[in-house]
Amino acid sequence: MALFITFEGEEGSGKTLQAKALYRRLSLLAIPAILTHEPGGTSAGEKMARWLKWAKDTGISPLTELLMFNASRAQLVEEVIQPNLKNGKVVICDRYTDSTIAYQGQGRGLDTELVQNINKIATQGLRPDLTFLLDISAEQGLARKKGQRHDRFEQEDMAFHHRVRESYLELATEEPERWCVIDASQPKTKIRNIIWQKVSQLLPNS
Numbered sequence: 001m002a003l004f005i006t007f008e009g010e011e012g013s014g015k016t017l018q019a020k021a022l023y024r025r026l027s028l029l030a031i032p033a034i035l036t037h038e039p040g041g042t043s044a045g046e047k048m049a050r051w052l053k054w055a056k057d058t059g060i061s062p063l064t065e066l067l068m069f070n071a072s073r074a075q076l077v078e079e080v081i082q083p084n085l086k087n088g089k090v091v092i093c094d095r096y097t098d099s100t101i102a103y104q105g106q107g108r109g110l111d112t113e114l115v116q117n118i119n120k121i122a123t124q125g126l127r128p129d130l131t132f133l134l135d136i137s138a139e140q141g142l143a144r145k146k147g148q149r150h151d152r153f154e155q156e157d158m159a160f161h162h163r164v165r166e167s168y169l170e171l172a173t174e175e176p177e178r179w180c181v182i183d184a185s186q187p188k189t190k191i192r193n194i195i196w197q198k199v200s201q202l203l204p205n206s
Helices: 015-028 043-054 062-086 097-107 112-123 138-144 158-174 188-200
Strands: 003-009 033-037 090-094 130-135 179-183
Touching: 003 015, 003 097, 015 033, 015 090, 015 130, 015 188, 033 062, 043 062, 062 090, 062 097, 062 112, 097 112, 097 158, 130 158, 130 188, 138 158, 158 179, 179 188
Parallel strands: 003 090, 003 130, 033 090, 130 179
Antiparallel strands: none
16 A cells, blocks of 8 residues: 655654654565655765755855755655555655755745745655654754754754744644644654554554
């Protein structure tokens, strides 16, 4: 059964950990699934991701960010997501278009309609069936990253991260049938069980 699931959240929310946990559980049950991520997920995308996240002494405008993220995304949809969905697999993606609305739209201040239109072009209109938002305060999330090397986005000021979180919550409110908002400050096992309970409802004979 083809199913497209995305994970969203602020820095330190644990979304990557939970996306991997879901993939492992599906694999153990012999349910065909693939795990991918943004930015990246393809050879071309990984090169763009390194530049977007780790470029030093380079001024990257918000519009350039938007276009680069969507160039990576277009390649991922074409090369990975669409083919696997057509083959009936569960596709799990760590970040997708909602990240761009939150980070480049609300975070960077780009026009939301512009962001949505470019997202739509890059994805050919492909939308997730289910999106998990691992919600955590900016302060808690960034505290979890203490001692780690911070990328360009993690280095932004607290006001930026507050805007990103607010945008995610607004998106979830606008489309509650697609979003599942989870308090990311809960124990990892509890979060994993909440995610599985939701996903299992969409799987045949689960």
